[in-house]
Amino acid sequence: MKTSEREFKVIGTRPVRHDGIDKVTGRALYGADHSLPGMLHGRVLRSPHAHARILSIDTSRAQAMPGVHAVITGDDLPSVPDRTEALGEGTTNANDLSNNLLAKGKVLYDGHALAAVAATSAHLAEEALDKIEVQYEVLPPVMDVRAAVAEGAPLLHETLRTAGVPESKPSNIAKVIEFARGDLDEGFAAASVIVEREFTTAMVHQGYIEPHNALAKVDADGQITLWCSTQGSFDIRSLCAKVLQIPLSRLKVIPAEIGGGFGGKTTVYLEPLAIRMSQISGRPVHMVMSRNEVLRATGPTSGSVIRLKMGANAHGKIVAADALLDYEAGAFPGSPVLMGAVVIFAPYALENFRIVGRDIVVNRPRTAAYRAPGGTNAAFASETLLDELAEKLAIDPIEIRRRNATCEGVQAPWGPRMQKVGYEELLDAAQSHPHYSAELPPPNGPLVYGRGFAGGGWGNAGLQSSAILSVNNDGTATLVTGSPDIGGSRTSCAMIAAEELGLEAADVRPSVADTDTIGYTDVTGGSRVTMATGLAVFEAAQDVKRQLRERAARMWECPEEGIVFEDGDAIRPNGERLSLAAIAGKAGRTGGPVIGRATVNANRANGPSFAGFLVDVEVDTETGKVGILRGTVFQDAGRAIHPAYVEGQMQGGSVQGIGWGLGEEYIYSNEGKLENASLLDYRIPTALDVPLIEAVIIECPNPAHPLGIRGVGEASIVPPPAAIANAVAAATGKRLPVLPLSPPRVHAALQTGD
Amino acid sequence: MATLFLTAPMRRHAGGTERLEVVGPTVREALEQAEKRYPGITADLFEGNDLRAGFTIAINDTIVDHPLASLLEPTSEIYIVPAMGGG
Numbered sequence: 001m002k003t004s005e006r007e008f009k010v011i012g013t014r015p016v017r018h019d020g021i022d023k024v025t026g027r028a029l030y031g032a033d034h035s036l037p038g039m040l041h042g043r044v045l046r047s048p049h050a051h052a053r054i055l056s057i058d059t060s061r062a063q064a065m066p067g068v069h070a071v072i073t074g075d076d077l078p079s080v081p082d083r084t085e086a087l088g089e090g091t092t093n094a095n096d097l098s099n100n101l102l103a104k105g106k107v108l109y110d111g112h113a114l115a116a117v118a119a120t121s122a123h124l125a126e127e128a129l130d131k132i133e134v135q136y137e138v139l140p141p142v143m144d145v146r147a148a149v150a151e152g153a154p155l156l157h158e159t160l161r162t163a164g165v166p167e168s169k170p171s172n173i174a175k176v177i178e179f180a181r182g183d184l185d186e187g188f189a190a191a192s193v194i195v196e197r198e199f200t201t202a203m204v205h206q207g208y209i210e211p212h213n214a215l216a217k218v219d220a221d222g223q224i225t226l227w228c229s230t231q232g233s234f235d236i237r238s239l240c241a242k243v244l245q246i247p248l249s250r251l252k253v254i255p256a257e258i259g260g261g262f263g264g265k266t267t268v269y270l271e272p273l274a275i276r277m278s279q280i281s282g283r284p285v286h287m288v289m290s291r292n293e294v295l296r297a298t299g300p301t302s303g304s305v306i307r308l309k310m311g312a313n314a315h316g317k318i319v320a321a322d323a324l325l326d327y328e329a330g331a332f333p334g335s336p337v338l339m340g341a342v343v344i345f346a347p348y349a350l351e352n353f354r355i356v357g358r359d360i361v362v363n364r365p366r367t368a369a370y371r372a373p374g375g376t377n378a379a380f381a382s383e384t385l386l387d388e389l390a391e392k393l394a395i396d397p398i399e400i401r402r403r404n405a406t407c408e409g410v411q412a413p414w415g416p417r418m419q420k421v422g423y424e425e426l427l428d429a430a431q432s433h434p435h436y437s438a439e440l441p442p443p444n445g446p447l448v449y450g451r452g453f454a455g456g457g458w459g460n461a462g463l464q465s466s467a468i469l470s471v472n473n474d475g476t477a478t479l480v481t482g483s484p485d486i487g488g489s490r491t492s493c494a495m496i497a498a499e500e501l502g503l504e505a506a507d508v509r510p511s512v513a514d515t516d517t518i519g520y521t522d523v524t525g526g527s528r529v530t531m532a533t534g535l536a537v538f539e540a541a542q543d544v545k546r547q548l549r550e551r552a553a554r555m556w557e558c559p560e561e562g563i564v565f566e567d568g569d570a571i572r573p574n575g576e577r578l579s580l581a582a583i584a585g586k587a588g589r590t591g592g593p594v595i596g597r598a599t600v601n602a603n604r605a606n607g608p609s610f611a612g613f614l615v616d617v618e619v620d621t622e623t624g625k626v627g628i629l630r631g632t633v634f635q636d637a638g639r640a641i642h643p644a645y646v647e648g649q650m651q652g653g654s655v656q657g658i659g660w661g662l663g664e665e666y667i668y669s670n671e672g673k674l675e676n677a678s679l680l681d682y683r684i685p686t687a688l689d690v691p692l693i694e695a696v697i698i699e700c701p702n703p704a705h706p707l708g709i710r711g712v713g714e715a716s717i718v719p720p721p722a723a724i725a726n727a728v729a730a731a732t733g734k735r736l737p738v739l740p741l742s743p744p745r746v747h748a749a750l751q752t753g754d
Numbered sequence: 755m756a757t758l759f760l761t762a763p764m765r766r767h768a769g770g771t772e773r774l775e776v777v778g779p780t781v782r783e784a785l786e787q788a789e790k791r792y793p794g795i796t797a798d799l800f801e802g803n804d805l806r807a808g809f810t811i812a813i814n815d816t817i818v819d820h821p822l823a824s825l826l827e828p829t830s831e832i833y834i835v836p837a838m839g840g841g
Contacts, residue, residue, distance in 0.1 A: 086807035090839040164763065164798075177836070178762040181772065206841075263841020338836055354762075369841035415759060415833035416812035461840045462817065526840025603810070603817040704816065714840055 009567075010498045011707065014644045015505040017491040019257075031213035031229035031256040032288045039215070040069055040118040042274055042287035043125035045132050046297060047107035047114055050141035050363040050672020051154065054105060054114070054134065061131035062117055068128045069281035070118040074104035076276060078245040087242055088235045089266050089369065089463075089523045096332040098243045100366045101272055107136070108156055108331035109363050110673045111296025113269075118277040118285045141363040141672035145305050145326040148172040148360045156331060156361045174333030175359040179341055179413050187320025187352030191311025193392045199381040201721075201739040202665030203303035203328060206370045207656070207684045210259025211289040212298055216274035218282070224251045228271055231261040231484055232523030237515050239268045240275060251275075254514040255484045262656070263369030264299040266523045295677040300666060301370035302327040302335040306381040308344075312389045316400040321350055325357040325378060330366040335359045336374030339459075342414045343375035343718060344382045346457035347423055347610060348404040353413060363672050369525060371653060372458045372714035376660055376721060380739060383454035383722035388735060397453050397726065398431045406457075422636030422700030423457065423610040429698055430612050435632045438616075446622040449629070450731025456718030457610045460711035461526025462603030466519030467536035469497055469544050471594040475581025477501060477544075479510040481533050482521030487652075487713060488645035489529040493537045495641055496707065500541035501580060502568020519599050527609065527711025530641055531702070532602035538706055543596030551590040552578045607702030611635040611715035613654060617727040624747025626662055626728060631693040631720075638702040638710030647695035650716045654693045657720025659685045663740050683742075756830040758784055760795075764834070767795035778826035781811050785822075799834060808837050 022028040059071045082095035098104075103112050115132050119125040142148045142156065155170055162168035164176040188194060215227040224246070230236045233253040241248050258265065270287040278285045289298070307324045323344050327335035337357035345353060390400040405427060406412070408420045430436060430453060440449040468480040479497050483489055490510040497508045521533065545565040552570035553560035555578060562573040569577040587594050616629040633654045640646040663683035667676045676682045701708025721739055728746070729735050736749050755775040760768055768774070774791065776784035789796045799809055804822075811821035812833040818824040826832070 084807065090837055091807045180762040180765075266841075339838060339840075342836075342838065369839065371841040373839070373841050415761075415835045416817075417815040417831070419815045458840070459838050461838060523839075526838070528840070601819050604819055606817065711840075 008499060010495045010505055011639065011641050012643065014642060015491065015495065017488050018494060018510055019485065019490065028257045030210055030259055031215065031227060034215045034227045034256065035286065036215065036217060036284040039284040039286050040120060040281060041122040041125050042116055042118045042277055042285045043122065043129055044113045044273065044293065045115040045129045046293065047103065047110065047112040049107055049136055049138050050110045051139040052107050052136040053139060054103060054107060055137055056135045057115060058133040059115060062128040065128050065131065067120040067124045068117060069283060070277035071115065071128065072102065072273065072276055072280070073115045074102040077102055077243060080243055080245065088239055089232065089525055093333070094242045097239065100332055101243060101269065109365050111293065111365060112331065113297065116273045116277060118281055142172060143363060143668055143672055144303065145328055145360045145362065148362050156363065160361065172361045173358050174329060174361055177338055177341060177357045178355065180354040182352030184320050184322055184352050184354055188311045190313060190319045192314040193389055194309065194311040195385050195388045195392065196309040197385060197737050199306040199308065199737045201304045201377045201380055203300050203364060204660055204664040205295055205300040205682065206262035206264035208260030208262055208264060211291060211294045212269050213288040214270040214274040215284060215286045216278040217284040218275065218278040222250060224275055225254065226251065226271055226275060227254045227256055229256050229258045229265060231258065231265045231486065231525050233484065233515050234482060234520050235266060235523050236268055236271055240272050243272050244275060252514055252516045255512055258484050258486055261486055262371045263373060263525055266369050266525050269298055291679060292677045295682060296674050297365055299368050299370065300365055301373060302329065302367050302377065304328065304377040306377065308381045308385050310385050310389060312393060314393065316390065316393050316395045316403045318348060318350055318404050319352060321345055321353040323355045326360055327357065327374065328362045328364060328367065329359050330364045331361060332366045333359055333361060335367055336369065340374030340378040342459060343457060344378035345413045347401065347406055347455050349406050349410040350413060355413060364666065371656060371717045375456060375458055375718045376657060379454065379456040379718045380721045380725065383456065383719060384725045384735065384737065387726040398427050401455055402427045419607060420700060420703050421608055421610060422698050423455065425700055426610055426612050426634045426636055426698050429696055430614055430634050433614065433632060433696065435614050435630060440616060446620055448619050448621060448731040449616065450727040450729065451616050452723045452726030452730055453612060453614050454719035454722035454726060455610065455612045456715060457608055458527065458715040458718060459608045460531065460606055461528045462532055462601065462606035463522035463526065463528055464599070464601050465521045465533040465536040466599045467533060467540040467597065468518060469537065469540040469596040471544060471584045473584050473587060475579065475584045476507040477503060479508050479537065480513045480518050481510070481537065482513055482518040483529045483533045484524045485512055486524055487649055488642060489524065489533065492530045492641040492645060493534055496534050496537045497541050500538060501544065527713035528602065531606065531705060531709045531711045532600065534641070534707065534709055535602050535605050535705065536598045536600045539598035539600060540596040543598060544594060547594045547596065548580065548583050551583050551587065551594065554590045555583065555586055605705045607638055607704055607710040609636050609710040609712055609715040611719055613657065613719040613723040615720065615723045615727050617724060617731060619728055619731045619746065621732065621750055624743035624745065624750060626724065626741050626746060628658060628690050630691060632696060633693055633716050634696045634698060635712060635716055636698045636700050636710060637712045638705065639699055639708035640697050641709065643697060646697055646712050649712045650695040651693045653714065653716030654720050655685055655690055657717045658690055658724065660739060661721035661724040661741055663742055665740050755828060756784060756826040756832060758788055758832045761834050763798065764795050767792045780822065781824050781826065781832060782822040784826060784832055810835050810837050
């Protein structure tokens with residue numbers, strides 16, 4: 001049966017989440033809540049310089065302090081291979097990762113960790129940090145991509161050469177990637193209108209509420225237990241094992257409840273340090289970052305400079321597009337420029353295009369994944385330039401997108417053909433939504449109003465997942481997965497199990513297991529959990545159903561052939577039924593416990609998701625302040641397992657995108673010191689800044705997935721900054737190609753006409 | 755014959771050609787045929803005998819579970835795809 005024809009009983013409903021009561025009553029245990037007898041408190045010494053050579057580190061005075069049990073520097077971490085390999089969510093250079101944990105030779109950004117201390121109290125540990133003496137040779141910092149690629153720019157890494165460029169010299173450009181097809185010259189020659197701009201986006205942080213934390217306990221036999229807030233306990237295990245050069249079997253990672261991650265908790269900062277200091281001291285070591293540390297030394301995602309040229313014919317068909325994306329990697333290679341290159345033209349069917357991306361190191365924190373990494377930057381450029389094309393051609397901005405929309409069979413810019421996707425249906429929904437035709441307020445003194453739309457796509461990730469589904473003898477079930485639950489995924493997975501077994505969602509108890517308890521499971525990232533771990537759960541449920549048919553046959557003392565399992569009952573060909581509870585109650589006499597299991601590589605079941613954001617803004621032309629009056633987000637979820645969680649993801653992504661659009665940015669001094677390392681000065685939108693975002697779910701089932709699921713966690717962050725800039729342009733007549741559109745920037749542009 | 759779509763860097767080894775006809779029967783053999791025709795064209799794709807971390811293979815519209823061992827049909831389109839993640 002096609003998924004689109006199937007009637008669901010649990011999927012599509014909105015049950016209370018299994019972890020809801022614990023979360024709202026404060027009983028849920030987060031990383032910082034854990035403690036152990038004899039636990040030490042760890043703190044990290046960080047560089048005050050953006051770029052400096054470390055001449056010496058003297059830890060002797062700290063080591064001598066009573067109550068200090070461990071002091072470590074980069075010399076206390078083992079040497080690891082200096083090469084990129086499959087590690088963590090994607091590929092990682094373990095040597096770079098190690099040097100980011102504790103600097104060796106040079107510090108490369110304000111906040112770069114240099115040393116760590118474990119002591120009997122946090123205050124004592126902080127006092128010990130003050131006694132560590134570091135001699136620096138301060139070097140000129142390179143703070144953005146323009147400076148980094150300039151002739152004669154200081155080099156962050158003297159041995160770094162450009163991957164993808166034969167015989168390159170040492171450079172701050174770590175990598176060049178390219179997608180291209182067709183003939184650009186021919187395409188632009190056929191254009192009726194050509195527009196070209198340079199766009200700049202700011203480095204921004206994921207802004208998770210819960211700071212990074214780790215509690216490590218190393219036993220006398222060398223066995224290690226680690227509690228931490230993470231999006232991927234198996235990835236944390238792999239990364240720790242690699243940088244500490246220990247076998248995976250020696251390390252057990254227990255994921256705590258997580259207070260937000262958005263990609264930023266897919267890597268390690270404190271975890272290996274806590275383990276190393278526990279190894280040295282023989283006592284558990286607990287470490288929790290301050291907000292200042294989170295902002296200075298974790299996350300963020302790349303600022304970027306994007307040069308984009310697009311041409312369209314008189315009908316609005318894009319005939320050529322040429323993009324150069326320069327992304328800040330931070331201090332070590334690894335920006336999401338590849339994904340920016342994937343996203344920039346993802347929603348459109350193009351015949352002639354070139355996309356070049358450059359991964360560029362700068363004296364800023366090592367970037368980490370952030371919800372649709374690289375995509376928001378790219379769509380800001382392509383979706384505002386497309387809006388400008390529509391304006392010049394006098395075509396409705398949604399209509400021009402429809403005329404170019406990707407669909408089944410179109411070859412994506414990054415290679416393969418598209419399966420069925422819902423972008424055309426999404427555009428239809430946006431164009432016919434009452435928001436699109438609602439009256440805007442008339443200008444009122446200095447206040448002017450505008451409406452903007454932008455689209456965007458995200459490919460999502462497949463990767464590996466495992467699930468164990470056990471039937472209890474009263475007919476309820478217990479579900480174990482390895483996917484830390486950030487957005488309600490444990491309930492979504494329980495709903496899938498309940499749907500397949502004919503149970504209520506509340507009859508399935510889901511839990512997120514540690515790395516010793518469940519099979520390997522990749523990160524909670526790439527919008528993958530409900531799709532991929534959900535696939536593992538679906539297949540584990542099929543395993544359970546197969547066993548239930550077998551058990552029913554034994555109870556009926558008949559052949560298994562012809563028995564089906566539907567709506568919670570095994571059914572014989574003669575219509576006789578046995579309920580799940582009846583079969584489970586006799587499991588001890590029919591072969592023992594019924595336990596289904598599945599492991600999957602879900603790459604084959606993955607399906608991209610497209611989103612659109614429609615926004616009304618108010619611009620105060622006297623102050624430059626842009627306010628959001630109304631926002632509606634549209635997204636193709638494939639199949640919304642728990643619509644409230646899908647809506648929550650769509651609203652959350654939209655609000656984060658509004659943050660990119662209006663206020664968030666890393667602000668550095670000329671010397672490379674981060675000047676807004678607090679949430680007072682780093683301006684994340686609050687409930688006072690945005691109205692309730694209306695979420696419109698489109699369901700075009702993913703044909704590659706048995707339940708039609710697409711990931712929904714990321715696509716919604718891609719369009720908002722572009723939509724806001726388009727709305728500001730509609731309100732003021734000014735195209736502003738720089739993010740964020742903060743009051744000083746908008747005010748200056750309105751005054752000067754830039 | 756199956757069709758191997760060349761990435762932009764691969765095309766520089768093949769005089770700008772965007773696609774090659776290959777017979778397989780597996781993806782590995784298809785890539786070996788491309789390498790024979792244009793020496794160096796697959797050098798960046800391999801680390802030893804395996805596909806380098808960061809690359810995978812899609813056939814038509816699906817990323818395959820066994821990139822190099824996947825069997826090809828005469829109508830298969832082979833795409834070399836960068837491994838993609840997310841946040």
